[in-house]
Amino acid sequence: MTTETSKMLKRRDFLKMAAVAAASGGTLPGTIASAAAATAKARMHVVIVGGGFGGATTAKYLRMWGEDAVEVTLIERNPAFVSCPMSNLVIGGLKQLEDITVSYDNLKSKWGVKLITDDATAIDVARRTVTTARHGTIGYDRLVLSPGIDFVASRIGGLEGNQERIPHAWKAGPQTTLLRKQLEDMPDGGVFAMHIPRAPYRCPPGPYERACLVANYLRQAKPKSKVLVLDANGEIQSKKGLFTQAFERYGALIEYVPNSALQSVDAASLTAELEFDSIKADVLNVIPPMRAGNIATTAGLPLVNDAWVDVDWLTLEAKGMPGVHVIGDALFPAPAMPKSGHMANQHGKVVAAAILNLAAGLPPNPAPVVMNTCYSFVDGKNVIHVASVHQFDADKRQPMPVSGAGGLSAAANEIEGKTALAWARNIWADMLA
Amino acid sequence: MKLKIAIAALGIVGLAGLAHAQDPNLARNLAATCANCHGTNGKSLGGMESLAGEPKEKLLQKLNDFRSGDKPATIMHQIVAGYSDEQLALISAWFAEQK
Numbered sequence: 071m072t073t074e075t076s077k078m079l080k081r082r083d084f085l086k087m088a089a090v091a092a093a094s095g096g097t098l099p100g101t102i103a104s105a106a107a108a109t110a111k112a113r114m115h116v117v118i119v120g121g122g123f124g125g126a127t128t129a130k131y132l133r134m135w136g137e138d139a140v141e142v143t144l145i146e147r148n149p150a151f152v153s154c155p156m157s158n159l160v161i162g163g164l165k166q167l168e169d170i171t172v173s174y175d176n177l178k179s180k181w182g183v184k185l186i187t188d189d190a191t192a193i194d195v196a197r198r199t200v201t202t203a204r205h206g207t208i209g210y211d212r213l214v215l216s217p218g219i220d221f222v223a224s225r226i227g228g229l230e231g232n233q234e235r236i237p238h239a240w241k242a243g244p245q246t247t248l249l250r251k252q253l254e255d256m257p258d259g260g261v262f263a264m265h266i267p268r269a270p271y272r273c274p275p276g277p278y279e280r281a282c283l284v285a286n287y288l289r290q291a292k293p294k295s296k297v298l299v300l301d302a303n304g305e306i307q308s309k310k311g312l313f314t315q316a317f318e319r320y321g322a323l324i325e326y327v328p329n330s331a332l333q334s335v336d337a338a339s340l341t342a343e344l345e346f347d348s349i350k351a352d353v354l355n356v357i358p359p360m361r362a363g364n365i366a367t368t369a370g371l372p373l374v375n376d377a378w379v380d381v382d383w384l385t386l387e388a389k390g391m392p393g394v395h396v397i398g399d400a401l402f403p404a405p406a407m408p409k410s411g412h413m414a415n416q417h418g419k420v421v422a423a424a425i426l427n428l429a430a431g432l433p434p435n436p437a438p439v440v441m442n443t444c445y446s447f448v449d450g451k452n453v454i455h456v457a458s459v460h461q462f463d464a465d466k467r468q469p470m471p472v473s474g475a476g477g478l479s480a481a482a483n484e485i486e487g488k489t490a491l492a493w494a495r496n497i498w499a500d501m502l503a
Numbered sequence: 504m505k506l507k508i509a510i511a512a513l514g515i516v517g518l519a520g521l522a523h524a525q526d527p528n529l530a531r532n533l534a535a536t537c538a539n540c541h542g543t544n545g546k547s548l549g550g551m552e553s554l555a556g557e558p559k560e561k562l563l564q565k566l567n568d569f570r571s572g573d574k575p576a577t578i579m580h581q582i583v584a585g586y587s588d589e590q591l592a593l594i595s596a597w598f599a600e601q602k
Binding site for chain 1: 529
């Protein structure tokens with residue numbers, strides 16, 4: 071088919087024509103006839119597990135682009151969406167949890183998504199079913215897993231089962247509020263110690279933004295205190311120069327210590343044991359090592375490093391598992407692709423387009439593009455960004471960052487402080503409104 | 504009947520050729536990469552420019568000015584550099600069609 075022909079005939083019009091021709095008794099070539107038959111039978115049912123940046127976007131865009139060709143069920147354990155991006159502002163006392171919470175109501179009422187508030191506990195790929203904790207077993211034609219990350223707390227001695235005493239606050243919600251409360255209760259002169267796991271982890275700049283926003287609060291409320299950043303990595307993992315400048319501006323309020331892999335913790339005394347050091351904290355915020363969300367790691371999906379799901383980048387299907395799509399932080403990333411909410415939203419659009427093409431008997435888009443922007447607050451007003459654009463490389467079979475594109479803020483600035491908040495409003499609406 | 508002629512023509516060309524053709528929704532898919540910041544279908548909730556319904560030539564001129572540096576930006580000059588001229592033209596035309 072020529073480019074002109076494909077431009078003349080939009081897919082939906084094409085299928086309508088095919089269906090009309092079939093109904094009027096016209097003879098059709100095999101592929102067209104089967105595509106028409108597919109639209110005539112029951113609608114395709116897509117089940118999505120996980121209603122974060124990836125899953126919620128997929129749900130909305132499948133219904134917006136596919137309209138009545140597709141029935142969408144979203145299984146999400148939380149009754150409302152709470153955003154990880156901007157949650158450091160809650161920890162720093164600049165926003166409330168309600169400011170970063172968005173309802174799922176529009177997905178239901180405006181977009182006709184069936185929402186099931188429950189845990190997905192198992193997948194049967196052969197039978198094409200998902201089992202839930204309280205809503206039985208649900209059949210699907212195609213499955214989209216957007217399970218985010220889960221923690222491997224067992225890799226740090228003494229951490230497992232102690233997340234109330236030693237919060238991670240790396241999934242927004244009650245943990246965010248808990249860490250804020252601990253910070254408020256900390257006496258002046260106290261030590262807020264935080265631990266960053268080895269990369270890759272969710273939201274590369276997030277821990278450094280957190281250090282800044284905790285220090286921003288301490289500077290005003292408890293100036294004799296200190297943020298101690300124990301980084302398992304050898305250096306700052308994102309926006310290094312800009313965060314280094316920000317840390318310097320906080321002076322003695324922030325102490326950054328690279329190569330500080332946490333060996334164990336003592337929950338009773340809030341002691342962090344490093345290889346050669348032992349640190350007593352007043353608040354201990356350990357971001358544990360992480361891997362793809364549990365439903366992905368227990369379902370027999372292909373994992374890289376026993377942690378992240380390996381996918382075909384045109385359809386986002388798990389390799390060797392047609393019909394099971396995986397997106398977001400759970401993926402083994404393409405080169406320079408961050409684990410971010412923005413990127414998960416972009417994956418959601420690629421997978422929605424691919425599923426609708428496949429349902430119509432078309433190949434997936436051979437040239438998908440995804441991009442990322444990430445804003446970090448270094449204080450209450452000033453923000454720094456990192457951006458990248460990733461174009462699919464047909465030879466490498468994966469998206470590659472475009473050389474010469476993307477980059478960083480020249481310096482922290484107030485203009486991007488406003489842009490960051492506008493970004494949040496618009497991306498939350500792009501997923502959920 | 505024009506309809507049957509069109510269907511027959513498609514049958515002759517065959518669908519196999521599609522594997523190497525441009526996706527019929529390429530412009531829509533590319534434009535969706537902008538929606539995180541500029542709103543679904545280019546309809547911003549505020550704080551970012553709305554793109555929906557803006558004339559194609561105006562959008563394309565702005566994008567080119569970001570690329571050349573004629574229009575100062577915090578981030579758009581870095582993002583525009585990631586897209587080809589053809590992609591930017593498709594994106595601009597698609598947003599221009601949104602009401």
